[in-house]
Amino acid sequence: MRAKRSKQYRKLMQQYAMSFGFREPYQVLVDAEIIQAAARFKMKLGVLLAGALHGEIKPMITQCCIRHLYDAPATTDQERREKEGWIEVAKQAERRRCGHHELHEPLSTLECLTSVVDPKGSGKNRNCYVVAAQDQEVRQSMRRVAGVPLMYVNRSVMILEPMASKSEKLREMEERGKLKAGLISRRPTGPGGKRKREDEEDEDIPDRARAVIAAEADGGVRVGSEPAAKKKQKVKGPKGPNPLSVRKTKKEDLKPVARQVQDERAASRTTSKSKPHVVEEEVDAELDEEGDAMGGAIAATKKRKRKRKVKGGAAVDGEVAEETAEALTV
Known part of the structure; x- marks a missing residue:
């Protein structure tokens, strides 16, 4: 008790x-x-x-x-x-x-x-x-x-x-008064109380700037009859995917010539499946062209062989020069 x-x-x-x-x-x-x-x-x-x-x-x-x-x-x-x-x-x-x-x-x-x-x-x-x-x-x-x-x-x-x-x-009357004052208005701070951030910002703004801000909030017109430019509101749209979860695109490192060759090969593969006789004809034509090109290259190398001089000063053909060079080496 x-x-x-x-x-x-x-x-x-x-x-x-x-x-x-x-x-x-x-x-x-x-x-x-x-x-x-x-x-x-x-x-x-x-x-x-x-x-x-x-x-x-x-x-x-x-x-x-x-x-x-x-x-x-x-x-x-x-x-x-x-x-x-x-x-x-x-x-x-x-x-x-x-x-x-x-x-x-x-x-x-x-x-x-x-x-x-x-x-x-x-x-x-x-x-x-x-x-x-x-x-x-x-x-x-x-x-x-x-x-x-x-x-x-x-x-x-x-x-x-x-x-x-x-x-x-x-x-009870005092408690009700405190509750009512707290609901209607902000609680007044004492000499040792903290001020809110909004109060500090309002005190730093000069009178004319405060009037301009109030006029802009009301109708978008400044005090000195100067039209105030309204701020553009950002249009909120659908958000894109997360960039960390999106698959990265492959960089095109291929040169245009190599890419053209790949396209030609792909086209030939499709034609070989659909028309095999056409492919055989193209292959034969390519082989003939390659044979002609090889023959021309051999002829060109033969023509390009220069005559070499021997110690005696007489000019001989390339084959003779090669035989003499081999004999000398031996």
Whole structure:
């Protein structure tokens, strides 16, 4: 049960921090009655307050409340010792000047705390006070002020009351306002927040350039009555195949003469299949032509043989010269 209650108190203080601006150290206003109740149950008041609020605290007491402790009746020695203990605990807290010390008699706890928490009667806890009061009437009055966490002691247990209905309504209204503002417009950045890229670009553009851009967006006409050239929109068509998956084309390295020879051979193969007698005639004609060409070449070589001179100076035919050359070599 303690863990569950602690979790609820932590969540409740987070809500107070988000909606009403509470932060550590929490300013806790204590009255005379809660000091007396904590001493009766032998409780360490500061430790229990810090544990319930889940953070550092700054205990504070008004001048009227500490005067109530001094004015408490004490007839026996035990009552005097208890009274001294109450005053010692009150002295450890910071003195909160309420401005009632000049009065002959101190104000009641309700009047004094109300004047400190809500001095102008606006119904708001502007200084973010946490009120630790044992008097039920005081707590009931403080529930009418928005954003006041209330604490009291119940059978040696420190209790943090749930958020009052008025505070809950204000918190819900604030949350709805934040949600609505976030949906309608952009969230305003604080002094340490980051600006968006669009805002930075808009600030860098001069006024005239911004007006030209706006005019182009509206009708395509510039400010100085100069027609603005509309940007050509790219026509999106069907995408081609992936170039990595397409088969590469073969380069034509063949020369035109070799290509012509291949075409002729291919044509001859087709004719040989369809008309074999024509092919035989062509082959015979080619052989005859080749024979004639070979005979002419032999005759040309014979004619080209030159006469060589022998040592004696007489000119002989090529055959004789060859025989003499062979004899010499031998």
